[in-house]
Amino acid sequence: MRSDHLLTGAGGLQKGAFPPFAVTAASPVKPMKIGYPCINRSVNCRGNRTFRLASYSPERFIDVCTANLDCLSQVLRYNVASGILFFRISSDIIPFASHPVLDVAWQEILGEKLGEIGRYIRANRIRISMHPDQFVVINSNRSDVVERSVRELEYHADFLGLLGLSEDARIQIHVGGVYGDRVGAMDRFISSYHELLDDRVRKYLSIENDDRCYCLADCLEISRKTGIPVIFDNFHHSLLNRGEPVSGAMASAAATWGGGCGLPMVDYSSQEPGKRPGVHAETIDTDDFSTFVETCSGLDFDIMLEIKDKEKSALQAIDCLSSDPRLITGVDP
Secondary structure, three states: OOOOOOEOOHHHOOOEOOOOOOOOOOOOOOOOOEEEEOOOOOOOOOOOOOOOHHHOOHHHHHHHHHHHHHHHHHHHHHHHHHOOOEEEEOHHHOOOOOOOOOOOOHHHHOHHHHHHHHHHHHHOOOEEEEOOOOOOOOOOOOHHHHHHHHHHHHHHHHHHHHOOOOOOOEEEEEOOOOOOOHHHHHHHHHHHHHHOOOHHHHOOEEEEOOOOOOOHHHHHHHHHHHOOOEEEEHHHHHHOOOOOOHHHHHHHHHOOOOOOOOOOEEEEOOEOOOOOOOOEOOOOOHHHHHHHHHHOOOOOOEEEEOOOOOHHHHHHHHHHOOOOOOOOOOOOO
């Protein structure tokens, strides 16, 4: 099925086709970009289809991967047409990519399609990230867990590499578990980073403060010993912190970014009213979002909205920031 089918009114688009999947003229990079993770609910496809391991076959694997990549192409076209230039690609886009059962050279079979998608991403200045699942824990006290985690990170790095993306694309992970010894667990993370991860993984890797185990200060300490950039999560920071104000916390995280890593990435969300603490909002609270951006007005960064209605909130955020000179929503002609 062609992915340039017609949509009516989705994301501000009236009746008409998506822009052609073609390379356009690039322009200088400007901050900031707004994004959302993994799923677009306004298009009629899913880019994270998978299947039961018991039903694996090479043919089924390639069919699912091809459908996922076709959907990714469609979502990226929607995003560009809507001014959304930051996107988190689902880790499930290549199912079981790091599993021993896989006996398919997907890098070769899907290489041409990945190259086409990568050219579109680069030409339209789309910022890309990926966020491996919670089972990726390189500070685990179990060697088998660490080994699987390293393989999964290598898959993510290979995927970004096949798209032809530089290190401004990021793989973000949490530090991991505490295991009754925070200092020892942090040391294991640092050792794994230096000793087990190769250059292609370290090129893309970032860490994020979480809401239960490792606050921003812990991530900054790890960054000082590894050079790894820290992605600041404002919602997690509101739940786990050492009293740092948001503006200072943001500045500290931003200082860990440099070189070719691009602008700092920030994860933004807020509390869903009436739910237990830590439940992400169903839709963006534009007042809270505006306050957050204004609080950090002296910094440049790209914002990933971890809001449950995905692209709908991204469009609201873009509208909310329409007068902010930092916002970029397209490639200049």
